[in-house]
Amino acid sequence: MKGELNPMEANFMENLNLTIDGNRLWNRLMAFGKIGEGDNGGVTRTSFDQKDIEARKFFLKLLEQADLSPYMDAAGNIFGQIIGKNPELPAILIGSHLDTVNSGGRFDGAMGVLMGVEVLCTLKEKGIQPERTIKVVSLTDEEGARFDYAFVGSTALVGTEGSGKLKENLAAATDKDGNSYLEAMKQASLEGEYFNEINPDLLEQAQLGKNDLKAYIEVHIEQGKVLENKDLAVGIVTGISGGEWAEVTIMGEAGHAGTTWMKERKDALTAAAECIVAIEKIAQDNIGSVATVGKLEVKPGSSNVIPGRVDFTLDVRDISNERREKTVTQIYHSIRTIAANRGLGCEIRQVQSLSSVMSSPIVMKAVKDSLQELQYPVYELPSGAAHDAMVLGELTDIGMIFVRSKSGISHHPDEWSSFEDVALGCEVLFRTTLKLL
Numbered sequence: 001m002k003g004e005l006n007p008m009e010a011n012f013m014e015n016l017n018l019t020i021d022g023n024r025l026w027n028r029l030m031a032f033g034k035i036g037e038g039d040n041g042g043v044t045r046t047s048f049d050q051k052d053i054e055a056r057k058f059f060l061k062l063l064e065q066a067d068l069s070p071y072m073d074a075a076g077n078i079f080g081q082i083i084g085k086n087p088e089l090p091a092i093l094i095g096s097h098l099d100t101v102n103s104g105g106r107f108d109g110a111m112g113v114l115m116g117v118e119v120l121c122t123l124k125e126k127g128i129q130p131e132r133t134i135k136v137v138s139l140t141d142e143e144g145a146r147f148d149y150a151f152v153g154s155t156a157l158v159g160t161e162g163s164g165k166l167k168e169n170l171a172a173a174t175d176k177d178g179n180s181y182l183e184a185m186k187q188a189s190l191e192g193e194y195f196n197e198i199n200p201d202l203l204e205q206a207q208l209g210k211n212d213l214k215a216y217i218e219v220h221i222e223q224g225k226v227l228e229n230k231d232l233a234v235g236i237v238t239g240i241s242g243g244e245w246a247e248v249t250i251m252g253e254a255g256h257a258g259t260t261w262m263k264e265r266k267d268a269l270t271a272a273a274e275c276i277v278a279i280e281k282i283a284q285d286n287i288g289s290v291a292t293v294g295k296l297e298v299k300p301g302s303s304n305v306i307p308g309r310v311d312f313t314l315d316v317r318d319i320s321n322e323r324r325e326k327t328v329t330q331i332y333h334s335i336r337t338i339a340a341n342r343g344l345g346c347e348i349r350q351v352q353s354l355s356s357v358m359s360s361p362i363v364m365k366a367v368k369d370s371l372q373e374l375q376y377p378v379y380e381l382p383s384g385a386a387h388d389a390m391v392l393g394e395l396t397d398i399g400m401i402f403v404r405s406k407s408g409i410s411h412h413p414d415e416w417s418s419f420e421d422v423a424l425g426c427e428v429l430f431r432t433t434l435k436l437l
């Protein structure tokens with residue numbers, strides 16, 4: 001584990017003449033990686049679980065120590081800030097998330113949040129009081145790992161679903177032990193100072209107005225191999241693919257595996273299998289779309305009983321909203337047809353649907369100018385993975401910077417970005433922020 005600079009890295013830093021403190025950022029990142037760390041090195045902090053609460057407390061303390069006036073909103077989003085000379089001007093927001101998937105990595109989310117802190121700390125140390133307010137945010141539940149419901153914090157800030165709809169969805173979302181999202185939030189609100197602001201009944205209070213923000217900027221690991229293949233540490237994100245998430249139920253009839261003739265069967269699993277193959281084919285035909293069935297539950301789930309019911313998840317993404325809608329429509333039609341042809345029932349429940357968002361040309365130009373200042377190659381790429389920036393795109397201009405992921409691995413204990421790449425990513429973020437302030 002790298003906590004200190006080796007001579008090669010020290011050389012790199014010197015040559016680059018970094019404004020930010022790469023070592024401080026790295027040490028904080030590694031310290032966060034200890035919260036929720038398992039035996040295999042994987043990090044588990046799912047929303048409002050014990051480790052997520054611990055990370056929130058750690059983050060609040062960090063913001064206090066850095067004199068960044070922390071506060072929490074009704075959705076549990078945690079902010080730090082430097083108030084600008086003209087606080088009525090729309091603010092710059094930098095952020096990401098501190099929650100992880102089960103046994104995920106140290107970099108996904110935490111890196112972007114801590115880079116925001118590093119930018120604000122650097123501004124303070126340089127005695128720069130910006131014209132407009134600058135904030136760093138850790139957004140509640142980006143991953144959706146515990147309750148299968150993601151982007152809670154950013155959705156509350158945008159309020160696009162209406163706070164009533166969001167509350168409804170949170171009430172319906174439960175973890176594997178049957179705890180509801182709302183209950184988990186209420187429980188977290190009892191954790192004392194700052195936490196008592198969490199209030200699922202008043203989520204509308206977290207909503208921001210159109211004039212509150214000038215831009216939202218997020219640095220994230222790439223979670224792919226594009227930058228690695230190009231031998232580049234950082235890249236400018238052009239846009240983020242939207243997605244459609246749904247749950248499908250196929251209803252057949254359970255029956256004895258030995259006594260039910262083939263022509264009499266209403267096997268929910270063979271129907272589901274046909275659906276899954278059809279889903280793959282439709283996505284293959286609509287080039288640019290990707291579709292995944294990642295979870296399947298077979299009931300009653302016995303080796304000698306014909307499956308009577310199958311539930312499976314569906315995840316469809318595409319940078320083109322039009323093409324994604326076409327793919328989704330074809331998939332839903334295909335599922336209904338397959339079920340009907342086999343005389344089975346089916347139900348499709350849309351869980352979440354998010355439009356693709358393009359990065360703001362203003363933010364992209366600020367990133368590009370920063371890279372050129374550093375005499376670093378400018379490279380642009382789209383994001384196939386979803387991020388809070390996609391949700392916040394409905395509220396304000398957004399921009400993202402990707403940092404190279406080793407072997408493209410993410411959501412895994414082996415997730416890794418090098419010290420140099422992280423430091424450079426943060427330096428680009430700092431310079432980008434200065435240009436936007």
Ligand SMILES: [Zn+2]
Nearest residue numbers: 108109142220
């Ligand atoms: Zn992430």
